[in-house]
């Protein structure tokens with residue numbers, strides 16, 4: 001967990017409040033069109049399918065894609081065993 005990731009309580013509070021705190025928007029948190037307006041941000045695998053264009057998201061998308069690829073590679077290993 002990085003400092004950019006929200007804890008569950010903050011996530012739930014934000015979802016209920018509908019508005020995202022400015023410092024969280026700056027970190028890349030947004031209501032994502034690609035996920036039916038789900039709250040998406042750093043540390044979430046949902047970023048792999050997110051096509052929203054925000055400079056702050058580029059690094060985070062790469063990080064999550066790498067995590068996703070690693071997960072897939074491990075799954076493949078399990079299946080091929």
Ligand SMILES: [Zn+2]
Nearest residue numbers: 032050051052
């Ligand atoms: Zn998005």
